Amino acid sequence: MKSLKSEDRIASILKKQNWNITKIQPLPFYTGGGLLNGPVLKYRITHDNKTTTIAVKNVTKEPRFLFRSLYSEYGHANTKQLHLFDQCCSFLSMNRMPEREMFFYTNRNSSICQNVPQIYGMEYEGQTLILLMEDLSYCIRMDQIETPHVWSSEDICLAVETLAMFHHVELCPKKSLPHWEVSEQYDTITLFLEEFNDSMNRYVTLRRIPQVDTATENYLRNLSEYETRLKEYRKILIHNDFNIRNICLDSKNKKIKVYDWEFIDYGNPIMDLVDLFLSLSPGHLEKANLDVWMNLYIEKASAYGETGLNLSTLKEQLYYNTVRYSATRMNMYFLFYLEGKKSYIERMYRNLFKLIIYCESR
Ligand SMILES: Nc1ncnc2c1ncn2[C@@H]1O[C@H](COP(=O)(O)OP(=O)(O)OP(=O)(O)O)[C@@H](O)[C@H]1O
Numbered sequence: 294m295k296s297l298k299s300e301d302r303i304a305s306i307l308k309k310q311n312w313n314i315t316k317i318q319p320l321p322f323y324t325g326g327g328l329l330n331g332p333v334l335k336y337r338i339t340h341d342n343k344t345t346t347i348a349v350k351n352v353t354k355e356p357r358f359l360f361r362s363l364y365s366e367y368g369h370a371n372t373k374q375l376h377l378f379d380q381c382c383s384f385l386s387m388n389r390m391p392e393r394e395m396f397f398y399t400n401r402n403s404s405i406c407q408n409v410p411q412i413y414g415m416e417y418e419g420q421t422l423i424l425l426m427e428d429l430s431y432c433i434r435m436d437q438i439e440t441p442h443v444w445s446s447e448d449i450c451l452a453v454e455t456l457a458m459f460h461h462v463e464l465c466p467k468k469s470l471p472h473w474e475v476s477e478q479y480d481t482i483t484l485f486l487e488e489f490n491d492s493m494n495r496y497v498t499l500r501r502i503p504q505v506d507t508a509t510e511n512y513l514r515n516l517s518e519y520e521t522r523l524k525e526y527r528k529i530l531i532h533n534d535f536n537i538r539n540i541c542l543d544s545k546n547k548k549i550k551v552y553d554w555e556f557i558d559y560g561n562p563i564m565d566l567v568d569l570f571l572s573l574s575p576g577h578l579e580k581a582n583l584d585v586w587m588n589l590y591i592e593k594a595s596a597y598g599e600t601g602l603n604l605s606t607l608k609e610q611l612y613y614n615t616v617r618y619s620a621t622r623m624n625m626y627f628l629f630y631l632e633g634k635k636s637y638i639e640r641m642y643r644n645l646f647k648l649i650i651y652c653e654s655r
């Protein structure tokens with residue numbers, strides 16, 4: 294079947310939502326596009342005697358295919374290692390990406406609707422999910438990954454409060470929850486991550502930080518124990534990519550808006566806090582600031598009825614998730630972004646050090 298021109302496809306999706314369209318105009322807007330998906334595009338739609346600007350995202354490739362090709366292309370992996378990776382990709386949330394984003398927007402809990410873009414329509418074209426969203430360009434602090442210091446302490450407090458809320462209202466109601474397969478073959482996962490970590494250590498030309506590398510090795514040695522501990526604390530549906538690349542601020546309504554739900558998965562919620570902290574400016578990650586944000590999270594979580602969370606139990610979860618991040622996501626970022634986003638991943642690696650030092654402090 295011949296695929297429709299973008300504008301025709303968009304019109305067809307919106308007509309099903311009863312939009313009476315008279316004109317669709319593509320707008321110049323370039324987000325750069327990620328490694329996986331093309332850039333988000335914008336269109337001005339004239340319909341029903343008004344105009345609405347929409348943002349259009351095409352969720353395409355599964356990250357595991359990109360990972361696989363880079364992993365072998367650079368000579369890091371032989372057939373056996375690729376096979377190990379295939380067994381681990383659900384542990385790394387690297388599968389079913391369009392399905393996850395579609396699942397979230399179809400089922401999201403109505404109590405968080407002010408924190409996510411409105412969806413005007415979505416549809417698969419082949420394997421690609423076409424997502425028609427509210428244009429969030431009125432928000433601030435968007436795409437400030439190169440200048441993370443623009444996030445003020447107040448903004449970060451709001452992001453932490455939003456996370457505490459997400460972690461206690463259920464992102465999607467229980468009855469809608471999918472049964473994504475999760476690999477818990479910890480021996481296989483450890484073997485894969487050890488070999489992957491070794492190849493990234495050889496590949497990456499950054500000056501190594503011994504404390505980070507030791508903490509990562511520590512996680513790999515104790516993976517099954519740490520994972521079990523994290524699960525015992527809590528395992529719920531989390532955003533799983535909650536960093537300043539995927540959040541922005543609706544300053545008029547004082548709300549954090551969160552997009553890019555491709556990685557939504559079950560996990561320990563404090564991973565979202567680690568993700569947020571690691572994306573901030575190194576200047577933010579001082580003990581006094583981190584104490585404020587951690588205590589704020591505890592205060593909000595307690596207000597939602599969570600019991601047993603104090604600075605020490607939260608720090609323990611923060612530590613396990615930080616070293617888990619170091620052994621998984623950080624190495625994936627090295628593989629994906631070392632060429633194009635060196636300063637960003639260098640900053641994250643240094644932030645890992647700051648966060649590990651914080652977790653080890655009393
Ligand atoms: N609803 C929206 N309104 C305006 N801009 C948006 C919207 N959604 C996404 N964008 C822009 O498009 C960029 C990419 O979107 P998103 O993060 O959802 O996709 P992605 O393909 O996963 O990108 P990346 O790999 O960079 O995370 C965002 O960083 C943001 O600049």
Ligand SMILES: [Mg+2]
Nearest residue numbers: 327538539553
């Ligand atoms: Mg993104």
